[in-house]
Amino acid sequence: MKADLVVRGGDVVLEGAAVRADVAVTGGVVTAITREPVDAATVVDATGCLVLPGGVDAHVHLSGGGGPEGAPTWADDWESGTRAAAAGGVTTVGNMTVPREGESLTDAVRRVGADVAAQSLVDVLLHPVVAGEQHLDPAQLAVLRELGQTSIKVFTVIDAYSAHRQRFYAFMAEAGRQGFLTVVHCEDAELIGWSTAHLAEQGRADFRAYGESRPDTAEEAAVAQLIAFAETSGTPVYVVHLSSARALAACAAARSRGVPVYVETRPLYLHLTEELLQAEDGAKYIGQPPLRRAADVDALWAGLRFGTVDTVATDHAPWTLAEKLAAGDQLDELRPGVADLETVRPMLFSAGVLTGRISLARFVELTATNPARLFGVYPRKGVIAPGSDADLVVWDPAETRVVDGSRMQSRAGYSPYDGTVVTGWPREVLSRGELVVSGGAVVAGPGRGQLLQRGLTAPR
Ligand SMILES: [Zn+2]
Structure with missing residues (x-):
């Protein structure tokens, strides 16, 4: 032949x-x-x-945070970020795409899509971020479909979500009816706000208090609320960067009742634990949510093995080490996020497949096949088969x-796993x-x- x-x-x-x-x-x-x-x-x-099959990492941040021009943003752009992806065996990335001031979801997708075509080394799908009530326009969904993008991202921690939750529900339900998947950052904003203020009253406002400021109960509460919405409305939802045993248990119980809730976890929660946040350089491990206990790590590995976790994605959102450490004094100035695109698959293979904690088949499902299916690119992506x-x-x-992060592709210049x-x-x-x-x-x-x-x- x-x-x-x-x-x-x-x-x-x-x-x-x-x-x-x-x-x-x-x-x-x-x-x-x-x-x-x-x-x-x-x-x-x-x-x-x-x-x-090439990896499908459904959760990265390579196009800035949507803040004002000139505001500090992550260390990687499309070029360096997708170089890191390629080096790590990831050939498709799903980018959280934050509209700029005054921009609609569809305009954000068009703008970032042009950047992708000019700068990316690998293939891309985009999750437009519902950044405020101005984005709750159901007419945008049909246009997003025409642009080939069939997911939206919602943060439960933003003020707009707290103020307009019923309208967010209506938008997410309509998205679900049109075949979109809603991906959701689940932490309870009011619990975090109260915890942060309570810690500040005790004079504890630096990075060492970060874990206590965003407890697992805040994740569990937001996940439970999202599940209640999904169960009531039949809307499929995807929980990003799930970090705790309690939140995973809530998702597993919901799935056993047939609720369409899908679960992503992230390498930080599989390889590291909360004690690191007390170290001198603990600020370099800051992610959202924070590192958890060893029992949470064990629960997530069990979820990978037994199928209650669907995907491992990076939430690749790196800062340089100097930026991470400089922001360590105040909880509201911390810079969450690390570089992980080059290490996600090797770390999971090494700590998972070679130790027997997960099978090779699960490794491929978690890092390629499942995200390809959930985000509408299977069987073009995520599988080795004729026609793919x-x-x-x-x-x-x-x-x-x-x-050794100093020798890797990300401009972060360090890795939390150095x-x-x-x-x-x-x-x-x-x-x-x-x-x-x-x-x-x-x-x-x-x-x-x-x-x-x-x-x-x-x-x-
Ligand atoms: Zn993220």
Whole structure:
């Protein structure tokens, strides 16, 4: 058989099992998974490696926070952020897209879509952020669908949500009726506000009090409220960066009643615990929500294993170490977010698959197949199958590196996992049949990434 390119001799991870086979690629698409000889101009040797579908990280922040021009924003832009993605074996990212002052959801998608086309190395889907009551316009949903974007992002912690929750419910319910998935940051704003004020009265306003200012009860309360909405209205909802055992238990119980609630967690909550926030440099671990206890970590790993957690996404929103540490004095000035696109899959493979905590099949579901299904890009993305995009990762399961953020692609310049020994890294990465990483080095340039035209959510 003839092809443009063949990935030869690897163990190809298909849905359910790995098989020794060659993957033939023509026109950027997988044409066959075969043991027949493939005659191709380009041969990618995968001997001794796994061949995985490219990762789908549904939750990143690469286009700024939507604040005023010139306001401080995250360290990575589309170029550096998607270089980090490629290096980590992630070939599709889902970006939280915050409208600028006066901008509609659809205008934000058009503006950021143009940036994607000019600057991104990998493919992209966009979640427009409902940043205020001015965005609660159901007429926008049909236009978003025409633009190929079929999800919206809601934060329960913003003033507008507290002030206009019934109108948010109406908008989310209409989005659900039109086949959108609503992704939600779940923490209870009033509990956080009270906790923060209470700590300040005790003279505790620095980063060491951060965990207490955003307790797991605040996450649990917001999740319970969201579940009540989803159950009452039948609206599908996706909880981002779930961090605690209590909130996970609420989601698992709701799912057992048939409520359409999906759960994402994030590497910070799988690999680190709250004691780190008491260290001298504890501010560098700040994320929203905060790090939790070892019992929460164990509960999340059980959720990964048994299927109550659907996806692992990064919430990649990095700052430089100097920025993180400089903002550590006041709870309301902290800079939440870390770089994780390059480490999410290797860390999960190393700490999960190699230890037997999760299977290889679950690893692929959590980091590729499930997010592709939930966000309407399956089977184009998230699976190796004839007709799917040739987003392929030649994964060396034996390569060991010590994490060193100063040598990685993100402009953060550090990693919260610096010094961690991690086994299992991408060696070659293909996006639509094009080598974007070769021998572990990023070889693609900006401007080849595409804004994906998505279908409706296709829950499992
Ligand atoms: Zn986020």
